[in-house]
Amino acid sequence: MDHVDLDAAGPPMAAGQLMEQIGSRLRAIREQQGRTIKELAELSDVSVGHISMLERGKGNPSFNTLVQIAHALDVPFARLLYTTDGTSPVVRAGARRDLDPHNGSSGAMHQLLTPSLKHALEVVWVEEPPGYNSEATPFQHAGEEFGLILEGQHTVWLDGVPYELEPGDSITYASTTPHWYSNRGDTTVKAIWVITPPTF
Numbered sequence: 001m002d003h004v005d006l007d008a009a010g011p012p013m014a015a016g017q018l019m020e021q022i023g024s025r026l027r028a029i030r031e032q033q034g035r036t037i038k039e040l041a042e043l044s045d046v047s048v049g050h051i052s053m054l055e056r057g058k059g060n061p062s063f064n065t066l067v068q069i070a071h072a073l074d075v076p077f078a079r080l081l082y083t084t085d086g087t088s089p090v091v092r093a094g095a096r097r098d099l100d101p102h103n104g105s106s107g108a109m110h111q112l113l114t115p116s117l118k119h120a121l122e123v124v125w126v127e128e129p130p131g132y133n134s135e136a137t138p139f140q141h142a143g144e145e146f147g148l149i150l151e152g153q154h155t156v157w158l159d160g161v162p163y164e165l166e167p168g169d170s171i172t173y174a175s176t177t178p179h180w181y182s183n184r185g186d187t188t189v190k191a192i193w194v195i196t197p198p199t200f
């Protein structure tokens with residue numbers, strides 16, 4: 001289900017905080033692999049002292065140093081740099097974000113189930129009442145979509161071709177195909193929709 005919604009950028013992370021998170025992630029990956037600091041030092045050609053400092057969030061490692069360590073751990077370089085933005089991974093049922101400012105006028109509800117739109121997936125809780133129809137504003141954008149119907153009968157139109165879905169049915173399609181939705185049944189549709197990448 002498509003919408004326009006932008007995430008506000010959070011405050012920049014302090015260098016010290018960033019180093020602490022990189023160090024914590026480095027230590028966690030090393031320990032998961034059952035390696036000692038000495039073993040990692042030998043594999044990466046980075047000194048024991050340097051790795052120890054990094055894991056404690058100290059120092060200012062060069063790009064090359066981090067690449068050497070990532071190669072030694074056999075993980076993508078970006079995995080060492082990945083840090084959380086402080087957003088909780090949990091979205092409570094009563095705290096979902098509305099994605100469509102016009103939900104009230106249509107009677108439909110489209111709410112974000114993922115914490116933000118900053119990652120690879122956008123997962124949406126969908127409720128659309130009998131008579132709902134978005135044919136007047138068909139969607140077309142990059143990416144892919146997946147929908148799972150939980151309740152009701154939902155019609156997904158792909159380039160003008162209708163696909164009738166009932167509870168338990170799912171559908172997957174390229175978002176580059178013009179698409180829209182309608183509820184031609186007599187009960188409210190409830191569904192979960194997954195879009196990648198997020199539409200914003």
